[in-house]
Amino acid sequence: MAYDVIVLGSGPGGYPAAIRASQLGFKVAIVEKESLGGVCLNWGCIPTKALLKSAQVYEYMKHSADYGIAASSVQHDFGGVVKRSRGVADKMSKGVTFLMKKNKIDVIMGYGKIAGKGKLEVTAADGSKSIVEGKYIVIATGGRSRQLPSMPQDGKKIIGYREAMTLADQPKSMIVVGSGAIGVEFADFYNSMGTKITIVEFMSRVVPVEDEDISKELEKQFKKKGITIMTSAEVTKVDTSGAGVKATVKTAAGEQVLEADILLSAAGVVANIENIGLEENGIKTEKGKIVVDKFQQTSVPGIYAIGDCAPGQALAHVAGKEGINAAEHMGYLEKKYHHTPEAMDYNNIPGCTYCTPEIASVGYTEKAAKEAGYEVKVGKFPFMASGKASAAGATEGFVKVIFDAKYGEFLGAHMIGMGVTDMIAEVVVARKLETTYHEILNSVHPHPTMSEAVKEATAAAYGEAIDI
Structure with missing residues (x-):
């Protein structure tokens, strides 16, 4: 079987790489040993959010009297909660299956291992082996739970x-x-x-x-x-x-x-880089990750690495963008794309944690900004002062923003509270556009919303706060 591009792994980095390569006119195959969507869709990002949503609903019902609603004998079905989570994951995985068909990408189930220039050996579940050939290979093998010597995982206790x-x-x-x-x-x-x-x-x-x-x-x-x-x-x-x-x-x-x-x-997690043919083919690794350049190319021409097995942050959205960049770089080399992709800015990657209250952040922390030599202006707006938060009964937390005192550059933002994982994108885009405090203050934010806390925190940094 011969292809232009073979992607090893179908997680949040692998399947976008495959789709983008297909969009650019490449003949693409994706090799997956377990389930389409990888850890993120099946065992990570998506099912955990389903579990947390069930927990949130349960908490709301237990405290329904706070909202003037009477709900008695509120109980949870733990098995039902887990079942719903698995159902959400299965639905998302089937969605990736649909995307593969839509984009005419061949899915080859089995364990893939690089077997020389442009070759991937695939071992199927029944032990049979086959060779898949492709001009370009993208390694998107992801990561797994880190095992600590003091607590070897037995899967039970x-x-x-x-x-x-x-x-x-x-x-x-x-x-x-x-x-x-x-x-x-x-x-x-x-x-x-x-x-x-x-x-x-x-x-x-x-x-x-x-x-x-x-x-x-x-x-x-x-x-x-x-x-x-x-x-x-x-x-x-x-x-x-x-x-x-x-x-x-x-x-x-x-x-x-x-x-x-x-x-x-x-x-934490550790990269899946063992037994995939790296050493035998001279692909360099360092500190448990595959060494790549700004276009995700490894030390071997024609082979790329993205996601958790590469040095960037181990986040699904990082893997997805790295996969798209790798595909577009191949497209540029093959004259299917008109320019090289823009290199990732790893200092403008949002990080999100979905506990209650949620956490979201991007850019410099206050400490890191000072250590980098910036003189900073810092503003905080507590959700206790937010009309929307008060109406929702979720006044925990705050928004904290950090600006460069000299030029007004938006250095970072750190949020904890209801819905902040959806709010952080404003700051990511603002920083990408090299926005200063001036533009944030003069962009009218809707009221009442949680998002106006970004403007209010910015106003606080410059001594112009209205609501605190």
Whole structure:
């Protein structure tokens, strides 16, 4: 079988790369070992949001009296919640199947491995092997849950994100190790369902990649919900010999043993770069990732790498744009596209966490901006002062904006509150357009909305706040 482009992996990077290549006139095949849509659609972004939506609905119903609505004997069906989540994931995966047919992309099921220049060996489920040939190959193999030596995952008592999504029975208690996006989302979901949650974080604060003010606010809100948080803490060993787990946690104050039904290891992801033919074909790797240039080209001509297996942020929307860029670069080389794609700006990538309250951020944190040499103007607008937030009964959190004092450049924004994952795009576009505080202040934002908090925070940074 001969193609122009072969994409290895059909996740949020792989399938957009395949579609864009097809749009540019290439004959394309995609090789997938499991399910179309990859981890994001089947085991990550999409099904977790379905779980969190169910938890949010449950929370609303429990507190319906706050809205003047009487709802008695509110209960949840844990199995039903999980079933709905899987149904949403299955629907999205079928949507990718439709897109492959629509764009005339051949789907080859099996495990792919680079077998020389322009060749991919595919091992099917029955063990049979075949060679697929293509001028260009895109590696989009994604990532998996990071295994820590102190807590080897057994899929039953020490679990990763996959098992956390499909537990047959709800645990009464859970230890969540790691407070990045995966950790806090699952902690929030299970806490809402009634599981007793303890978060153990190695760093000095939760969601450690976020601005420090965001970390403080999330910790405050999580503690209000009854979640126990341990920071500057390390799990040194886990005993699974009894009915549940006993985790030994080391802190500055000494060691203590935590007991729970289940431990969720949420210490990040690691790239899937083993056993796909990298070493045999001279494809360079560094720090567990495939080395690429600004067009996603690897050290071997004709082979590209995108998404979690490449050095950019391990985010679905990063993978998608990298995949499109790779396809357009091939198009440029083959005179099917009129210019080289614009290189990714990894400092203008929004990060979103979908716990309640939501977190969204882009650009510099206040600390990072100062370390980069900027003199900054910082403004904050609390949702407590927002009419829309008050009407919705969701006054937790704030918007924080950071501007360069000298030129007014929009350096970054950090949000925590209801719906902020939908609000952050305004700042991404504004920064892309090199917008200053002046344009934000003079763009009339609708009232009452959560989004006007961006304008209000900007006004606060420049001493022009009206509503605080």
